[in-house]
Amino acid sequence: PRLANQIAAGEVVERPASVVKELLENSLDAGATKIELDIEKGGHKRIRLRDNGAGIVKDELELALSRHATSKIATLNDLDRILSLGFRGEALASISSVSRLVLTSKPVAQEQAWQACCEGREMSVVVSPAAHPDGTTIDVADLFYNTPARRKFLRTEKTEFQHIEDVVKRIALSHPHVTCVLRHNGKPVKRFPGVSQDNYPQRIAAVVGQRFIDNAVYIAIEHQGMKIQAWLGNENAMRSSTDCQFSFVNGRGMRDKLILHAIRQAYESVLGVLEQPSFVFYFDIDPYEVDVNVHPAKHEVRFQQSRLVHDFICKAVCDALAPEHS
Numbered sequence: 001p002r003l004a005n006q007i008a009a010g011e012v013v014e015r016p017a018s019v020v021k022e023l024l025e026n027s028l029d030a031g032a033t034k035i036e037l038d039i040e041k042g043g044h045k046r047i048r049l050r051d052n053g054a055g056i057v058k059d060e061l062e063l064a065l066s067r068h069a070t071s072k073i074a075t076l077n078d079l080d081r082i083l084s085l086g087f088r089g090e091a092l093a094s095i096s097s098v099s100r101l102v103l104t105s106k107p108v109a110q111e112q113a114w115q116a117c118c119e120g121r122e123m124s125v126v127v128s129p130a131a132h133p134d135g136t137t138i139d140v141a142d143l144f145y146n147t148p149a150r151r152k153f154l155r156t157e158k159t160e161f162q163h164i165e166d167v168v169k170r171i172a173l174s175h176p177h178v179t180c181v182l183r184h185n186g187k188p189v190k191r192f193p194g195v196s197q198d199n200y201p202q203r204i205a206a207v208v209g210q211r212f213i214d215n216a217v218y219i220a221i222e223h224q225g226m227k228i229q230a231w232l233g234n235e236n237a238m239r240s241s242t243d244c245q246f247s248f249v250n251g252r253g254m255r256d257k258l259i260l261h262a263i264r265q266a267y268e269s270v271l272g273v274l275e276q277p278s279f280v281f282y283f284d285i286d287p288y289e290v291d292v293n294v295h296p297a298k299h300e301v302r303f304q305q306s307r308l309v310h311d312f313i314c315k316a317v318c319d320a321l322a323p324e325h326s
């Protein structure tokens with residue numbers, strides 16, 4: 001099973017940031033409202049996440065580390081089903097097959113915390129008592145220590161950490177009520193205090209900057225089952241850069257080409273050529289309008305009616321940037 005897990009890991013675990021993404025999503029699924037991440041050496045040496053979520057009961061620790069063991073099939077939302085059913089229940093098994101993973105957890109209703117790790121040549125799961133507050137800690141050390149080919153593809157500590165930071169920002173922007181703390185090599189890097197569920201401006205200010213939100217053009221519009229809520233940087237708001245292009249489809253961070261294209265086209269037609277507009281863009285659509293045929297780890301979707309989506313977004317952004325023209 002270890003080899004099968006390592007093969008699966010090749011799909012899911014591309015780099016430290018992909019581990020961080022899987023762990024963060026698990027914490028959110030477990031209802032965590034506070035998540036702390038400690039990263040060492042760009043995540044190559046260590047990724048440790050602690051949350052205050054529901055926890056994992058002792059008897060399910062071993063299961064959580066085995067392949068295709070998911071507690072979630074019944075609770076997945078539609079978009080999850082469409083995007084990632086094939087990848088469900090593989091993340092922890094995959095990650096633990098290419099790292100030294102220790103899982104420690106204490107559900108509120110359980111008196112004692114327990115810890116699980118894989119040991120020996122067979123990598124059998126060993127469970128032992130531990131000390132831990134309510135919630136879960138996942139400690140992932142020495143990522144790719146046993147897969148040199150993967151390790152070779154890692155970039156510098158700085159680059160890998162930037163990818164991690166990007167993942168954390170995306171999660172923070174899509175879950176304003178969750179407190180997120182990020183440290184690197186023992187130093188605090190980001191701290192996003194949880195705000196009320198729908199206080200996006202405050203969260204965006206924390207993640208992207210007060211200056212961005214103060215100068216942003218706001219859009220809220222709904223049309224034919226599609227909905228946009230977005231903040232657009234205007235031309236003099238800030239130095240344009242891809243660092244500030246955040247799009248979300250049905251609450252999930254996506255680096256979607258079609259959305260980016262539609263936004264850029266709108267900027268171009270209103271303001272003239274602009275290299276990289278900055279935006280925080282929430283787009284909602286019926287999940288069944290989203291195509292299944294895309295790799296979930298790539299954060300991409302395909303819209304069935306792509307023309308319609310593109311034109312809706314492009315027009316909405318045009319109208320917002322140049323209200324006098326419409």
Ligand code: ADP
Nearest residue numbers: 026027030055064070071088089090091092136
């Ligand atoms: P999936 O998330 O697709 O179910 P994973 O391999 O990511 O698969 O996780 C396996 C299982 O471990 C989850 O179904 C969940 O029951 C449990 N789990 C993982 N992380 C956490 C966490 N932070 N808090 C509570 N339960 C968790």
Ligand code: MG
Nearest residue numbers: 022025026091
């Ligand atoms: Mg998961």
